[in-house]
Amino acid sequence: MGMENIERHTMKKVWWRIAPLLAVATFFNYLDKVNVSFAAVTMNQALGFSNTVFGAGAGFFAFGYLAFAIPSTLLLHRLGARRWICLIMIGWGLCSAATAFVTTPEEFFLVRFLLGMAEAGFVPGTILYLSYWFPSEYRGAVLGSVLFILPLGQIVGGPVSSVLLSQDVLLGLAGWQWMFIGEAIPTLLLSVAVFHFLTDRPTSAPWLSRAESDWLANRLAEEQRQIVASQGEISVWRTFANWRVWMLGAVNLGICTAGIGVTMFLALMIRSMGFSIWDTGFISSLLAILAAIGIPLWGIWADRFPRREVVVAAACFTVALGMLGIATLLPSPWALVPICLVFVGFYGFFPAFWPLPSVFLTGASAAAGIALVNIAGNLGMFTGPAILGWATDLTGTYRLGLNCLAGASVCAGAILIAHAIRNRNSAKPGCVAAECAGA
Numbered sequence: 001m002g003m004e005n006i007e008r009h010t011m012k013k014v015w016w017r018i019a020p021l022l023a024v025a026t027f028f029n030y031l032d033k034v035n036v037s038f039a040a041v042t043m044n045q046a047l048g049f050s051n052t053v054f055g056a057g058a059g060f061f062a063f064g065y066l067a068f069a070i071p072s073t074l075l076l077h078r079l080g081a082r083r084w085i086c087l088i089m090i091g092w093g094l095c096s097a098a099t100a101f102v103t104t105p106e107e108f109f110l111v112r113f114l115l116g117m118a119e120a121g122f123v124p125g126t127i128l129y130l131s132y133w134f135p136s137e138y139r140g141a142v143l144g145s146v147l148f149i150l151p152l153g154q155i156v157g158g159p160v161s162s163v164l165l166s167q168d169v170l171l172g173l174a175g176w177q178w179m180f181i182g183e184a185i186p187t188l189l190l191s192v193a194v195f196h197f198l199t200d201r202p203t204s205a206p207w208l209s210r211a212e213s214d215w216l217a218n219r220l221a222e223e224q225r226q227i228v229a230s231q232g233e234i235s236v237w238r239t240f241a242n243w244r245v246w247m248l249g250a251v252n253l254g255i256c257t258a259g260i261g262v263t264m265f266l267a268l269m270i271r272s273m274g275f276s277i278w279d280t281g282f283i284s285s286l287l288a289i290l291a292a293i294g295i296p297l298w299g300i301w302a303d304r305f306p307r308r309e310v311v312v313a314a315a316c317f318t319v320a321l322g323m324l325g326i327a328t329l330l331p332s333p334w335a336l337v338p339i340c341l342v343f344v345g346f347y348g349f350f351p352a353f354w355p356l357p358s359v360f361l362t363g364a365s366a367a368a369g370i371a372l373v374n375i376a377g378n379l380g381m382f383t384g385p386a387i388l389g390w391a392t393d394l395t396g397t398y399r400l401g402l403n404c405l406a407g408a409s410v411c412a413g414a415i416l417i418a419h420a421i422r423n424r425n426s427a428k429p430g431c432v433a434a435e436c437a438g439a
Contacts, residue, residue, distance in 0.1 A: 007219075010212040014133050017207060019142055021197055022126055023149040025089065028187045029122050030150050032096040032115070033061065033381075035183055037264045038284075039099075039176040041277055046174060047103065051268075055389020057108040058264050059382030064116025066375050072121025073128060073371035077364055080200035081129045084121065086191045091118035093187035100177035116378070124374040128367050131358040132201055135219050137303060139358065144299025144351035151288035151295070151347060163281075224362045239365040240372065247415060248356055249376030251312070254412030255353075256377040258319050258405040259346035261384025262326070262339070269339070269398065272331045287336065291343035299351030309416040311352045316413030318345030323406035327399045345409075383408075 036043075036058050044054050076084040095115040102108045126146070134142050160183070173181075199205045202216040239245060262269075266287075270280045302311040318341060325338025354370075361369040384405060391401030 006211055006215050010208065010216050011134070011138060013208060013212065014202075014216070015142065015145070017205075018130070018133060018198070019145050021194065022129075023146045025085070025122075025190060025194060026126065026146055027149045027156075028089075028183075028190060029092070029119060031156075031183055032092055032187060033119060034263055035096070035179060036099065036112075037267050038281065039179055040264075041176075041267050041271060041280065042174070043176040046176065047108075049105065049108070051389040051393045052386075053105050053108075053389075055264065055385035055387075056382075057105060057112055059385045060109045060112040061116035061119075062379045062382035064113040064118075065120045065378040065381065066116075067120070068117040069120040069124060069375045069378070070368055070371040073124045073367045073374075074364060076121055076125040077128065077367040081125060081132075082195060082198040082200055085125060085129075085198065086195040088118060088122050088125070089187050089191035089194060092122070093184045093191070094118075096187070097181050097184035100173065100180040116381070120378075121371075124367070124371040127354050127358075127370050127374075131366060132220070133216070136223060136355065136359065139355040140299040140303035140308075140351055141296070142299075143354055144296040147299075147347065147350050148292055148295045150350075151292035151343070156285070160281075239361065239369045242369065244360060245357070245369045245372055247419065248353075248373045251316075251412045251415050252353070252373050252377030253379055253383070254408045254415075255316055255319060255346065255349050256380025257384040257387070258323060258380075258409040258412075259342065259349075259384070260380045261388040261401070261405045262323070262342055263346075264385040265388050265392075265398070266339070269326070269330065269335070272398075273333045273335065274331070275333075283336065287340050287343055290340050291347050294344050295347050295351060298348030302352035302355070307420050308352060308356060309420050312349060312356075313413040313416040313420070315345045315349035315352060316409050316416070318342075318348070320406040320409040320413070321345075323402050323409065327402035327406070330398050330402075 040049075040054055040058075043049070044051075049057070072084075072088070092115055095111060095118045099108075099111050099115070102111055127143070130139060130142060130146075160179075199207070202208060202213050202220070205213060208216070266284060267280050270283050271277070275283060298311065298315065302308045305311050322338040322341035322343075322345065325341065326335050329335035329338065357370050357373055358366055387404050388398065388401035391404060392398055394400070
């Protein structure tokens with residue numbers, strides 16, 4: 001079998017073994033993170049939470065994430081993805097279910113903090129894990145295929161949550177409480193499948209032939225050697241001082257502040273247009289379907305475009321344009337059009353963006369760098385909802401808050417464009433590859 005055939009067969013096997021399982025896990029990770037936005041429709045009234053309390057509480061997730069993302073990702077690198085991702089899923093499933101039993105703002109803040117701690121290693125760990133299996137030219141496409149499932153958190157979660165929220169009290173629990181419990185159970189069951197089916201490295205994969213395993217291990221090892229040769233070995237501690245890591249963190253913070261802010265208040269915005277609780281869930285699903293169509297295309301575009309960061313910047317500006325449209329049109333149902341635009345850009349950002357850190361980081365430094373960039377993004381879980389909730393309570397409308405979120409997204413895109421201009425004469429493609437080549 002020729003090398004070309006070995007590559008094709010190997011990558012096909014790896015994709016089918018890894019991508020579908022991680023995609024389903026990512027779906028429940030996202031659903032258990034944002035289902036509080038659906039619960040808010042009835043939970044806030046039942047518990048007497050203001051928009052400020054809800055926004056801050058939903059965002060407390062970010063502080064738990066901040067505390068544990070780097071240690072969790074380093075533990076995944078040391079212990080292996082199979083065991084660690086399984087434990088992560090058990091932890092976040094239990095924390096998500098526990099949200100059903102909060103009664104005060106303090107309890108709400110605490111359980112969101114613990115959920116952030118439990119989920120902290122999953123996304124950066126998944127990105128790191130994919131770099132163990134997929135050469136660089138495949139990563140944008142495979143991330144697009146895995147992240148394609150993210151909008152299903154709204155496509156499936158919206159209607160399911162609406163059904164549960166509409167239920168009368170059952171066994172002493174309201175519909176919003178059953179929503180948290182019912183959507184946590186699949187996560188706990190899926191953790192068993194992750195433990196049994198994930199393989200830590202290509203060299204330990206019994207489902208690859210010897211020739212396939214050797215080809216993939218050698219290909220990935222050669223990429224690692226090229227990175228080290230271009231700039232030397234970066235230690236974990238030096239990673240924390242690397243300005244490129246902080247630049248990517250600032251970009252991720254800007255886009256997540258904008259996108260997550262709208263995500264957390266999506267159900268409330270749709271309700272403000274005059275739609276019923278039932279309609280709100282199904283409208284959220286329709287918006288997610290439209291956004292999902294573009295996710296793989298963003299990843300493919302970024303893989304093929306000469307400068308990946310330009311594609312990422314285009315996603316940022318798409319989000320900002322949508323934000324300004326929502327601010328202008330709410331509470332008209334026509335605001336659904338720019339809301340869709342926000343999600344097209346927000347979901348498309350990630351498959352284009354996340355291959356960037358592994359272009360210049362390897363091994364434990366990649367684990368630490370990816371975790372740090374992801375921490376910055378997850379601070380958007382606090383800043384986005386908190387800004388939008390505070391501004392809404394202050395002014396009585398969403399306009400000021402949405403304009404602030406649009407500004408955050410514009411700043412993220414501007415950072416990338418400035419970096420692209422700075423390196424426009426580089427011969428190598430990619431945001432950081434060029435920088436590495438010239439280091």
